[in-house]
Amino acid sequence: MKREAYVYxxxxxxxxxxxxxxxxxxxxxxxxxxVLTMNIGGQVTLSSRIENYIGFQYITGExxxxxxxxxxxxxxxxxxxxxxxxxxxxxxxxxVETNVGDYMGKxxxxxxxxxxxxxxxxxxxxxxxxxxxxxxxxxxxxxxxLNVAVVGGGNSGLDAVLQxxxxxxxxxxxxxxxxxxxxxxxxEKAKASGKVDIWTNTKVIEIMGDKVVTGIKxxxxxxxxxxxxxxxxxxxxxxxxxxxxxxxxxxxLGEIIVNCKCETSVPGLFAAGDVTDVPEKQIVIAAxxxxxxxxxxxxxxxxx
Numbered sequence: 001m002k003r004e005a006y007v008y009x010x011x012x013x014x015x016x017x018x019x020x021x022x023x024x025x026x027x028x029x030x031x032x033x034x035v036l037t038m039n040i041g042g043q044v045t046l047s048s049r050i051e052n053y054i055g056f057q058y059i060t061g062e063x064x065x066x067x068x069x070x071x072x073x074x075x076x077x078x079x080x081x082x083x084x085x086x087x088x089x090x091x092x093x094x095x096v097e098t099n100v101g102d103y104m105g106k107x108x109x110x111x112x113x114x115x116x117x118x119x120x121x122x123x124x125x126x127x128x129x130x131x132x133x134x135x136x137x138x139x140x141x142x143x144x145x146l147n148v149a150v151v152g153g154g155n156s157g158l159d160a161v162l163q164x165x166x167x168x169x170x171x172x173x174x175x176x177x178x179x180x181x182x183x184x185x186x187x188e189k190a191k192a193s194g195k196v197d198i199w200t201n202t203k204v205i206e207i208m209g210d211k212v213v214t215g216i217k218x219x220x221x222x223x224x225x226x227x228x229x230x231x232x233x234x235x236x237x238x239x240x241x242x243x244x245x246x247x248x249x250x251x252x253l254g255e256i257i258v259n260c261k262c263e264t265s266v267p268g269l270f271a272a273g274d275v276t277d278v279p280e281k282q283i284v285i286a287a288x289x290x291x292x293x294x295x296x297x298x299x300x301x302x303x304x
Contacts, residue, residue: 008034010297011096011105013084013244016042017283018273019111020068021290027075029298034105035079036098040072041065042113043238043274044283045137049159053283061137064283084112087245089266107297110245110256110264110271111290114238114281119151123207124234131213132232136160140167143231148172149216151204152235153180158190160233165193172227173198174218207232240275251277262293270297 012022015037026033039045044061051058059067072079082098087108089095094108116134118124124132133139136150140163148168150160153175164171173180173196180187180200190196199220206217208226215226240255249257249265255277262270272293273286 006104007093008032008103008105009301010034010107010109010294011036011094011103012109012111012294013037013087013096014042014111014113014241014273014275015040015079016111016113016273017044017068017286018113018275018290018293019109020072021287022109022111022272022294023072023077023079024075025291025294026298027077029294031294031298031301033077034103035077036082036084036096036103037079038081038083040069044068049162050283084244087269089247089269092268094269107268107270107300109262109290109293109297110242110269110275111273111286111293112241112244112275113286114240114274116234117237117239119204119207119234119236121204121206123209127207127209127213127232130211131209131230132207132234134234136163136233136235139231139233140164143168145169146230147228148231148233149174149227149229150233150235151175152237153177153182153200154235154237155182155186156237157233157235158182158186160235161190161196162186164233165190165195168195168231171196172216172229174202174204174216175200176203177201238274238281242275245269253277260292261296262289263296268300 009031010033012019012035023035082100084098086097094105096103147170149172150157151174202218202220205219208215215228217226242254242256256271258271258276262272270293272289274281
């Protein structure tokens with residue numbers, strides 16, 4: 001279904017920290033805008049504890065998303081829960097195509113964030129949601145008293161480990177590099193628990209099981225070992241959700257390239273947050289970029 005008869009000043013795609021902040025600033029500027037998203041909060045919902053967001057010494061991802069929603073409810077604007085399939089440029093306008101229909105906008109802010117990387121090993125696809133998971137916050141309680149493996153030695157991996165310490169019986173932390181990349185304080189907490197067996201220089205070969213996961217095959221120093229686990233938490237990073245727009249410049253990682261004003265290579269198209277090439281994927285940074293993107297879109301329209 002096409003809606004060419006109606007044109008928004010701005011369409012914001014995504015409602016994580018960047019998209020939500022863009023919406024707040026667009027609402028304060030009295031812009032005529034629409035937010036299209038699959039959920040509220042984005043990857044924030046996957047965080048168990050947040051200790052570096054200004055104003056909160058400690059807050060859970062769930063609580064922060066609730067704060068975001070409460071802030072949004074202060075303003076009146078359109079928000080639709082729809083899956084965006086593509087963004088296209090048509091003359092001076094943008095067409096945003098979703099699973100429901102098409103929407104036209106004079107400007108667009110892409111704030112679609114990122115999605116978890118996969119291991120791409122035998123057994124991973126087969127055992128998704130049957131022992132293989134990408135969200136400790138969502139699924140950790142299902143592995144109470146069981147042995148689990150966490151793949152990834154960065155902050156997301158250690159966050160999963162810290163969530164599992166009071167739940168799982170034993171945790172194997174697997175990292176393919178020679179050392180863990182996570183913050184030192186997180187590593188210290190994991191080691192102090194006495195529950196975590198750290199395997200560095202270790203590569204995942206295969207995920208094993210029958211109806212559900214029963215083990216993970218790894219290789220360390222040329223020797224293959226099968227670790228008996230009932231759950232596997234994949235925490236090896238993420239990739240940008242940028243495939244919906246193919247007419248804009250991206251870097252080798254697929255991140256949308258932006259300048260300090262959140263402008264892309266296409267006039268009228270802005271991007272903010274983790275989908276862009278801005279260094280450091282942090283909630284506070286994404287929120288700031290979302291504010292800049294909305295202000296830049298407003299200025300763009302005001303000069304035309």
